[in-house]
Amino acid sequence: MNIKAIFFDIGGTLYKEKKFEIAPWASKLSSFLKKQCLSIAPDKIYSTYVNVRDELIKGAIDSIEIWHLSILTLTLSRLNIIPNPRLVMEAYKLFTESLMEIMEPYKGVHEIMEWLKSKGLKIGIVSNTGSHYLIYRILEKDGLLKYVDSLVTSQMVSWRKPDRRIFLYACSTLNVKPSESVHVGNDPIADVLGAKNAGLTVIQKISEHTPKSDLADAVITKLEEIKHIIEKLMRFS
Numbered sequence: 001m002n003i004k005a006i007f008f009d010i011g012g013t014l015y016k017e018k019k020f021e022i023a024p025w026a027s028k029l030s031s032f033l034k035k036q037c038l039s040i041a042p043d044k045i046y047s048t049y050v051n052v053r054d055e056l057i058k059g060a061i062d063s064i065e066i067w068h069l070s071i072l073t074l075t076l077s078r079l080n081i082i083p084n085p086r087l088v089m090e091a092y093k094l095f096t097e098s099l100m101e102i103m104e105p106y107k108g109v110h111e112i113m114e115w116l117k118s119k120g121l122k123i124g125i126v127s128n129t130g131s132h133y134l135i136y137r138i139l140e141k142d143g144l145l146k147y148v149d150s151l152v153t154s155q156m157v158s159w160r161k162p163d164r165r166i167f168l169y170a171c172s173t174l175n176v177k178p179s180e181s182v183h184v185g186n187d188p189i190a191d192v193l194g195a196k197n198a199g200l201t202v203i204q205k206i207s208e209h210t211p212k213s214d215l216a217d218a219v220i221t222k223l224e225e226i227k228h229i230i231e232k233l234m235r236f237s
Contacts, residue, residue, distance in 0.1 A: 005176045008126070022046070065158055107223075108222070124148065124149060124173070128154045129153050171200075182201045184220075196215050204220070
């Protein structure tokens with residue numbers, strides 16, 4: 001196959017989350033609200049956020065993304081806080097910055113990106129997220145943005161993986177056909193099934209917490225294993 005582009009998922013593929021007992025963003029938001037003379041415990045903020053998120057997701061059309069901003073705004077309201085625009089945006093900034101701190105790239109990501117670029121491939125990101133800005137800032141913070149030719153998120157286009165439209169849109173941004181593209185992701189439904197339905201070749205990155213999909217064209221456990229697979233695909237193009 002004539003490979004021209006490779007797309008990556010973020011969580012569980014390029015990035016992992018640091019472990020924590022209490023969500024850091026909930027603790028920071030609690031401290032922030034205390035300065036506004038509003039005393040609300042982190043666990044109360046977290047549980048309210050989760051309840052609001054689940055409520056909004058349940059009422060949403062399948063495959064449509066719910067923004068972090070909309071969840072946070074309603075969370076403040078449920079905590080009996082008037083969600084005036086300035087307060088909401090300050091809280092949202094703390095929220096996204098805190099999420100950035102718990103995300104870290106897997107070992108070898110920079111080397112893989114450099115190698116893919118040396119092969120003349122375009123690199124894209126296709127990620128489900130309630131904040132496009134969050135993914136942009138994470139990539140920028142870790143020096144990975146320079147490798148990325150296209151960043152497509154569910155918040156940006158509204159469709160969530162496994163909706164095939166997000167993959168087709170991503171291919172369009174790089175002017176490549178799905179048949180000329182490879183997607184690397186960990187989730188058997190969102191990444192593998194979604195990308196396959198859109199016509200892309202799929203490499204699944206599995207772990208002890210990720211069930212293997214029979215639909216994947218190739219399976220890896222570490223990012224560096226991509227090299228052998230891409231070379232093999234390019235050899236038969």
